[in-house]
Every structure is written in structure tokens, then in C-alpha cells.
Amino acid sequence: MVEGNTERIAEAFAVALGRDRVRRAVALDSRTTFRTGGAADWFLETRSAAEIVRAIEVCRQVALPVTLLGGGSNVLVGERGVRGLVLRIWRGAIGIPRPGVVRADGGVTLNGLIRWMVSRGLAGLERWAGTPGTVGGGLHGNAHFQGELLGAHLVRACLADANGRVREVAPAALELGYDTSRLQRSGEAVLWAEFAAHDDAPAALRKVAGASLAYRKRTQPLAVPSAGCIFQNPDGTRDAVPDGIPPSAGALIDRAGLKGLSVGGAQVSRLHGNFIVSEGRATASDIRRLMETCRETVYGRLGVMLRDEIVCLGEFDWQGAPAPRRPAEACG
Numbered sequence: 384m385v386e387g388n389t390e391r392i393a394e395a396f397a398v399a400l401g402r403d404r405v406r407r408a409v410a411l412d413s414r415t416t417f418r419t420g421g422a423a424d425w426f427l428e429t430r431s432a433a434e435i436v437r438a439i440e441v442c443r444q445v446a447l448p449v450t451l452l453g454g455g456s457n458v459l460v461g462e463r464g465v466r467g468l469v470l471r472i473w474r475g476a477i478g479i480p481r482p483g484v485v486r487a488d489g490g491v492t493l494n495g496l497i498r499w500m501v502s503r504g505l506a507g508l509e510r511w512a513g514t515p516g517t518v519g520g521g522l523h524g525n526a527h528f529q530g531e532l533l534g535a536h537l538v539r540a541c542l543a544d545a546n547g548r549v550r551e552v553a554p555a556a557l558e559l560g561y562d563t564s565r566l567q568r569s570g571e572a573v574l575w576a577e578f579a580a581h582d583d584a585p586a587a588l589r590k591v592a593g594a595s596l597a598y599r600k601r602t603q604p605l606a607v608p609s610a611g612c613i614f615q616n617p618d619g620t621r622d623a624v625p626d627g628i629p630p631s632a633g634a635l636i637d638r639a640g641l642k643g644l645s646v647g648g649a650q651v652s653r654l655h656g657n658f659i660v661s662e663g664r665a666t667a668s669d670i671r672r673l674m675e676t677c678r679e680t681v682y683g684r685l686g687v688m689l690r691d692e693i694v695c696l697g698e699f700d701w702q703g704a705p706a707p708r709r710p711a712e713a714c715g
């Protein structure tokens with residue numbers, strides 16, 4: 384970074400947001416569930432929607448790229464770090480704007496929202512209990528659990544675009560599909576989202592949430608760092624999964640004989656084939672290399688090209704072939 388430019392950017396942030404709100408060279412590893420990766424050139428953990436909008440406006444004025452981060456549970460950050468501002472949309476408020484609807488800020492954790500709803504006898508999201516991350520991150524990838532999509536419960540969302548313009552949108556405008564939303568293309572930030580809620584007994588909701596948590600404990604390696612499922616499940620309209628194999632990325636990885644395979648400190652989980660785990664010493668490039676090995680091997684042995692579910696952010700030491708992505712989404 385050129386020093387004069389750095390001072391100009393620091394001054395612009397200080398004027399808009401207050402001195403020392405935006406910090407430089409902030410490590411991101413502890414802000415992701417993979418617990419690896421480099422630093423953000425600039426970093427702000429936001430306190431309000433107004434602050435998110437101001438930060439985006441400053442970045443536009445000084446031509447600084449913005450990367451959004453929530454709970455960091457679906458990202459892999461390169462060891463060379465992330466250029467520009469990492470805007471961590473974290474925490475916020477929950478309320479009932481009108482009967483039958485719950486509104487949560489984009490930085491509220493899904494688990495926090497579910498606890499809040501369950502304790503008030505409000506049903507709708509309890510099956511997502513145990514999904515790490517935030518409301519904003521959840522809508523970005525339209526978090527899914529056992530065939531259900533989070534977006535199916537969405538009533539309205541409020542977004543800020545790359546110019547800082549704020550607008551409310553209906554669910555259809557978000558183009559929510561399996562592991563997709565328009566946010567992946569537009570880079571808009573979720574400021575808040577409203578979900579449908581109906582009355583039910585807290586005890587009944589706790590039972591459903593408990594069953595989801597128990598299922599996760601049984602099937603996912605929760606004691607070690609990971610980012611959940613690495614690859615999307617194959618798409619029946621595009622991918623020809625060989626007969627006898629369930630249409631899931633985990634089953635394909637398992638059938639290709641990759642469970643337990645390691646690169647450096649990264650390993651394909653023995654419990655769940657679509658999880659890559661780190662014992663705490665995997666570099667981001669170890670994980671990227673292992674991802675590519677899985678992709679190539681599954682393609683070579685079973686003819687299905689796996690697509691990333693996790694989002695790669697920033698710059699990596701590893702300089703392999705770019706991963707196949709959803710159209711118009713970059714992977715650094």
C-alpha cells in the first residue's frame with residue numbers, strides 16, 4: 384500500500400466513522416471457523432446499519448474493495464490476506480415488527496435468533512439449530528438443512544448495495560436457490576431480514592432444535608476446525624451421478640476413496656466426506672490443495688465435477704488452477 388494513500392484512507396474512515404474504529408492489518412484466522420488465513424488490510428466490526436452504509440460509502444469514495452464477513456463459518460481466507468476493507472457484520476437486534484414476523488439484523492447469529500424465537504414460543508427456524516454463522520451469511524448462501532432452505536422462511540430483507548444505497552426487497556428479488564442468492568453476484572450487504580414465525584409451545588420447539596443438534600453431533604466433526612460442507616451437492620440437471628451413489632458431494636468423496644486423505648495439516652474428515660478439517664495447523668493453501676485433489680479425483684473416478692460451497696477470500700500462496708465457480712463469482 385502506498386503510504387500517502389494509506390493516510391488518505393485512514394483520514395476518510397476517521398471522519399466518517401470516528402478515529403480508530405477502522406483498524407489496519409487485523410488477523411482474520413480467529414474470526415473464521417477454519418481458524419486459518421491471513422490479515423485484512425483494513426477491518427471494521429460494525430455496530431449498526433448506519434455504520435455499514437457509511438463504511439461502504441467511504442470505500443467507494445477512496446476506491447477500496449469491500450469484503451463482507453459474518454461468522455466466518457463458510458469461508459476460507461488466503462494466507463496472504465484480504466486487500467481493502469473487511470466489513471464484519473456482527474451482532475445486532477431482534478424484534479417483532481408485526482404479528483407473525485421476526486426481524487433480525489444481518490449480524491445476529493442464526494443460533495442466537497433461534498434461541499430467541501424458541502424461548503418466546505415462535506416457530507419457523509428451529510430446525511436450523513446448530514448452524515454456525517449469521518443471518519446475512521445464511522442468506523448469502525441460502526443455508527440448507529436436510530433439504531430445507533432458509534430462504535423459504537424469508538418475508539423481507541433490507542440490503543445496502545456497493546454505493547451505500549439501501550432498499551427493502553421481497554424474497555423473490557433475492558433469487559434464492561440451493562446454495563445461491565443474488566448476493567453472491569451483487570455483493571450487497573444484508574442489513575436485516577424478516578422471517579415468518581408462528582406460535583408453538585417452547586418445549587415442542589426445543590425438541591425439534593435438540594433433534595437437529597443431535598443429528599449434527601452424530602454426523603459432523605464438530606470438535607475440530609472446519610467450514611462445514613466444502614462442496615455443493617451435485618445438481619440433478621447438470622451432473623450425472625453414477626447409479627448407486629446418493630446425489631451428495633460427501634457420498635462422491637467417500638466413494639472416490641478420499642476420506643482421511645491429508646495435505647499438510649488439512650484432512651478429509653473420516654466422519655463426513657464433505658468436511659475438510661484442520662487440527663489447527665492447516666494453512667489455507669493446504670486446504671485449497673486438498674480441495675483440488677478431491678475435485679480432480681472425484682471427476683477422474685466418477686465423472687462429476689464438484690463445485691465449491693465455501694467462499695474463498697483474499698490471496699493464497701497456492702497458485703493452482705482457479706476452481707470452477709458459480710457464474711460471475713470470483714474465488715481469490
Ligand SMILES: Cc1cc2nc3c(=O)[nH]c(=O)nc-3n(C[C@H](O)[C@H](O)[C@H](O)COP(=O)(O)OP(=O)(O)OC[C@H]3O[C@@H](n4cnc5c(N)ncnc54)[C@H](O)[C@@H]3O)c2cc1C
Pocket residue numbers: 416450451452453454455456457458472489490514515516517518519520521522523524525526527528566570571572573574603605609610611612694
Ligand atoms: C460445523 C459447521 C456446520 C455447518 N452446517 C451447515 C448447514 O447445515 N447448512 C448450511 O447451509 N451451511 C452450514 N455451514 C456453513 C455456514 O454455517 C453457513 O453457510 C452460514 O450461513 C454462513 O454464515 P456466516 O455468517 O458464517 O458467513 P461467512 O462465512 O462470514 O460468509 C459467507 C459469505 O456470506 C457473505 N456474507 C456474510 N455476511 C453477510 C451479510 N450481512 N450480507 C451479505 N453477505 C454476507 C460473505 O461475504 C461470504 O461471501 C456449516 C458450517 C460449519 C462450520
